[in-house]
Amino acid sequence: xxxxxxxxxxxxxxxxxxxxxxxxxxxxxxxxxxxxxxxxxxxxxxxxxxxxxxxxxxxxxxxxxxxxxxxxxxxxxxxxxxxxxxxxxxxxxxxxxxxxxxxxxxxxxxxxxxxxxxxxxxxxxxxxxxxxxxxxxxxxxxxxxxxxxxxxxxxxxxxxxxxxxxxxxxxxxxxxxxxxxxxxxxxxxxxxxxxxxxxxxxxxxxxxxxxxxxxxxxxxxxxxxxxxxxxxxxxxxxxxxxxxxxxxxxxxxxxxxxxxxxxxxxxxxxxxxxxxxxxxxxxxxxxxxxxxxxxxxxxxxxxxxxxxxxxxxxxxxxxxxxxxxxxxxxxxxxxxxxxxxxxxxxxxxxxxxxxxx
Amino acid sequence: xxxxxxxxxxxxxxxxxxxxxxxxxxxxxxxxxxxxxxxxxxxxxxxxxxxxxxxxxxxxxxxxxxxxxxxxxxxxxxxxxxxxxxxxxxxxxxxxxxxxxxxxxxxxxxxxxxxxxxxxxxxxxxxxxxxxxxxxxxxxxxxxxxxxxxxxxxxxxxxxxxxxxxxxxxxxxxxxxxxxxxxxxxxxxxxxxxxxxxxxxxxxxxxxxxxxxxxxxxxxxxxxxxxxxxxxxxxxxxxxxxxxxxxxxxxxxxxxxxxxxxxxxxxxxxxxxxxxxxxxxxxxxxxxxxxxxxxx
Ligand SMILES: Nc1ncnc2c1ncn2[C@@H]1O[C@H](COP(=O)(O)OP(=O)(O)OP(=O)(O)O)[C@@H](O)[C@H]1O
Ligand SMILES: [Mg+2]
Numbered sequence: 001x002x003x004x005x006x007x008x009x010x011x012x013x014x015x016x017x018x019x020x021x022x023x024x025x026x027x028x029x030x031x032x033x034x035x036x037x038x039x040x041x042x043x044x045x046x047x048x049x050x051x052x053x054x055x056x057x058x059x060x061x062x063x064x065x066x067x068x069x070x071x072x073x074x075x076x077x078x079x080x081x082x083x084x085x086x087x088x089x090x091x092x093x094x095x096x097x098x099x100x101x102x103x104x105x106x107x108x109x110x111x112x113x114x115x116x117x118x119x120x121x122x123x124x125x126x127x128x129x130x131x132x133x134x135x136x137x138x139x140x141x142x143x144x145x146x147x148x149x150x151x152x153x154x155x156x157x158x159x160x161x162x163x164x165x166x167x168x169x170x171x172x173x174x175x176x177x178x179x180x181x182x183x184x185x186x187x188x189x190x191x192x193x194x195x196x197x198x199x200x201x202x203x204x205x206x207x208x209x210x211x212x213x214x215x216x217x218x219x220x221x222x223x224x225x226x227x228x229x230x231x232x233x234x235x236x237x238x239x240x241x242x243x244x245x246x247x248x249x250x251x252x253x254x255x256x257x258x259x260x261x262x263x264x265x266x267x268x269x270x271x272x273x274x275x276x277x278x279x280x281x282x283x284x285x286x287x288x289x290x291x292x293x294x295x296x297x298x299x300x301x302x303x304x305x306x307x308x309x310x311x312x313x314x315x316x317x318x319x320x321x322x323x324x325x326x327x328x329x330x331x332x333x334x335x336x337x338x339x340x341x342x343x344x345x346x347x348x349x350x351x352x353x354x355x356x357x
Numbered sequence: 358x359x360x361x362x363x364x365x366x367x368x369x370x371x372x373x374x375x376x377x378x379x380x381x382x383x384x385x386x387x388x389x390x391x392x393x394x395x396x397x398x399x400x401x402x403x404x405x406x407x408x409x410x411x412x413x414x415x416x417x418x419x420x421x422x423x424x425x426x427x428x429x430x431x432x433x434x435x436x437x438x439x440x441x442x443x444x445x446x447x448x449x450x451x452x453x454x455x456x457x458x459x460x461x462x463x464x465x466x467x468x469x470x471x472x473x474x475x476x477x478x479x480x481x482x483x484x485x486x487x488x489x490x491x492x493x494x495x496x497x498x499x500x501x502x503x504x505x506x507x508x509x510x511x512x513x514x515x516x517x518x519x520x521x522x523x524x525x526x527x528x529x530x531x532x533x534x535x536x537x538x539x540x541x542x543x544x545x546x547x548x549x550x551x552x553x554x555x556x557x558x559x560x561x562x563x564x565x566x567x568x569x570x571x572x573x574x575x576x577x578x579x580x581x582x583x584x585x586x587x588x589x590x591x592x593x594x595x596x597x598x599x600x601x602x603x604x605x606x607x608x609x610x611x612x613x614x615x616x617x618x619x620x621x622x623x624x625x626x627x628x629x630x631x632x633x634x635x636x637x638x639x640x641x642x643x644x645x646x647x648x649x650x651x652x653x
Contacts, residue, residue, distance in 0.1 A: 052548050073554030085545035089567040099553035150553070 001028040001185055002063025002076060002153040004049065009058035011044055011210075018044050020210040021058070026188065026203070031180050033197040034190045035233070036207035042190045043158055045207070049188065050079050050156050063153055073099075078147035079156040082163065084139045086131040086146070092118075093127045096145045103150075110149075117145040120182065121175075137168045141175075148183065157189040161196065173199060194234060198222070206230050228353040231281050237310060237322045241349075242280040250274045253348070258295050258315045263343045270356055272348075278356065281347040284310065284324040291340030297321060299337045304329070313337050397629050399622035406622055413626035423627060425601045426609040429516070433605065434584040437520045442577060445528045449535030450565060464536070468529040475526075479593030482522045483509070486594075512602030515595050519603050522590050527583065531576045538572045539565070574646045578639050585631050585638075606631050 004026040011019035018041045026032050034042040047053040049060065051072035060067045067075050086095050096117060097110040105113070118124045121141045131139055140160060147155055160176075161169045177200055180187055191197055197204050198218045206213040206221065206229070214221060214230045225231035231239050244253040247262065250271050255261045263280065265271065272278065297313035300320060309328040314320045323339045331337065348356040400409030417423055451457065452464050470478065485491045486508035493505040508514045542565075550560050566573070588607035591597055597604035597612075606627060613624035 050548075050552060052551065071554075072552045077552065079549070079552050081545040081549060083543050083545050085543060085549040087546060087550075087564060089564075089570070098550075098555065102554050102556065102559065146549075146553075 003028045005061035007059040010056045012056045031187045031202045033201035034205050035197045040207045041210040076153035078150045078152035080143045080160045082159040084143045113149045117148040121145045154186045228349045237284050239281045239283045240321045244278045244280045246272050246276045248274050257318045266344045279349040284322040286345040287323045287339045287341045291342045295339045297337045299333050393625040396625035426604045426606050430605045438580045441524050445531035448532045453539040470526045471530040475589050486518050515603050
């Protein structure tokens with residue numbers, strides 16, 4: 001079970017740099033998830049680790065060995081693709097045993113390993129079918145099985161669940177979590193589904209434009225984001241960002257767009273100079289009925305999810321704020337709405353997008 | 358009641374729509390096919406023939422020129438089709454590699470022969486392979502051979518020239534089919550194979566070829582039919598010579614009908630030999646493809 005070390009890793013396609021210097025440590029046995037918006041370079045980085053893309057600059061180290069120029073099959077990795085990438089003309093059994101055949105493993109040993117993987121993934125009744133005769137979830141399990149039989153040090157997953165329907169996705173997510181426990185290997189998992197990221201990861205790497213925006217445990221990223229990007233990316237619905245100015249006293253933030261509402265700065269926050277523009281971040285679920293600070297809003301739209309209600313409201317037709325309310329079954333669009341929160345739950349960001357702590 | 362009238366109307370409409378095409382097919386395909394079948398039982402010369410039963414079949418079996426043409430056709434088919442299919446596959450795989458530079462140029466260059474004029478390229482081949490043609494000059498200049506090769510005057514080399522010519526002309530045509538099929542293959546299958554440690558050659562034989570099997574079957578049948586009907590190249594380059602060394606069934610039919618004293622009945626019989634061979638070979642190829650699928 002190897003760890004990985006990336007140092008100053010860069011990748012350019014022609015003159016376009018898509019990975020711009022990544023430093024990352026992944027511990028043995030860790031479940032790491034790469035998230036980020038489309039096109040930020042998650043797949044590219046994963047494929048560089050796999051050896052499917054060359055590394056333009058920097059060092060890649062897997063299990064203590066420099067792997068920059070090592071053949072993909074010799075890196076101790078196995079990869080599961082978004083499109084499954086099963087060999088369409090082979091049975092499930094042949095698909096899963098194919099790699100071992102070329103690794104010089106004896107025939108009965110191949111059968112033994114394939115059967116073992118089939119047992120773990122509950123594929124035994126399907127061994128003679130072809131990929132075309134399987135459902136999406138079954139194909140995905142075969143693709144995982146094909147990876148398992150190679151006993152890799154590191155599993156790489158590139159959006160493995162994005163072709164499945166919502167219910168199956170939840171099911172497979174649990175399967176993958178169980179697999180991680182059972183196999184005890186390092187897993188690197190790419191997704192843009194933040195529920196997958198939050199539920200599966202030991203460590204999330206949030207990427208943006210080819211660099212790392214923040215690395216941390218799911219709850220660290222949720223509670224303590226380093227910048228506006230991570231704050232906005234993690235959490236659903238998105239965190240609300242309100243324009244604020246540090247008041248003359250330096251101890252409060254004034255919200256000019258919300259009737260000059262005052263938010264006292266709590267002690268742990270650094271005190272920016274009076275008159276500084278800041279962004280105040282508050283999550284929809286951090287509004288509470290007995291909060292000390294209030295915003296006077298007018299409801300524009302309501303989403304009832306059953307247990308929870310999302311209220312979309314604005315002040316004087318300004319920017320829309322999302323509030324997750326528990327007891328709001330009766331409210332209607334057009335009504336006035338008072339959203340309350342505690343000043344301690346807000347986050348402050350400077351004009352450069354970085355957190356003010 | 359209304360339902361059935363509607364059905365009948367729909368049926369009539371359907372027939373009305375396909376009738377023109379059916380009639381054209383009937384006049385220009387079915388009728389000649391049946392007529393030639395009828396003709397194949399006629400004996401006699403020119404326009405003066407009468408029913409002869411199986412006399413033509415008997416003549417066939419005792420006709421050394423026919424047997425020669427049959428052997429030649431089989432040699433062309435057995436040697437040329439596999440060479441061309443394999444070449445086309447290799448070209449297609451090479452041209453499908455996104456790291457290859459000038460792909461468009463190569464693709465055009467390989468496809469171009471099959472849109473060139475048949476007569477023009479035949480004349481060119483004839484002059485290139487003549488005793489003092491370009492090919493011999495190059496071979497002599499590079500000391501690969503000491504004496505010029507009698508390309509068009511030796512029975513063996515004449516066959517080689519014909520095989521080279523049709524391979525040159527039709528490889529690109531087959532390659533296009535493979536290229537089209539390859540471009541529909543999910544790239545990550547090959548990436549998975551690389552990670553699985555499958556060597557390049559095994560990727561070709563154990564992944565590419567099985568995945569292209571339906572297309573390979575199709576092109577093999579098309580090429581088989583084409584080669585069994587081989588006429589243009591031999592007629593233009595060697596006229597079947599030297600001796601009858603490159604005489605093919607089609608050329609023989611042509612000679613029987615238009616060059617010798619016309620013997621329509623007998624040439625119809627020879628053309629049915631081609632029909633039967635095409636049918637048998639196509640069925641055989643389908644069976645082979647299907648059997649492999651079962652055992653795989
Ligand atoms: N082979 C390539 N040639 C040129 N540019 C490429 C190539 N592959 C990827 N890119 C570019 O690199 C950037 C990162 O792509 P990548 O596939 O890594 O994004 P991603 O984060 O995986 O996005 P998604 O969530 O949509 O899968 C994109 O802007 C893409 O256009
Ligand atoms: Mg991607």
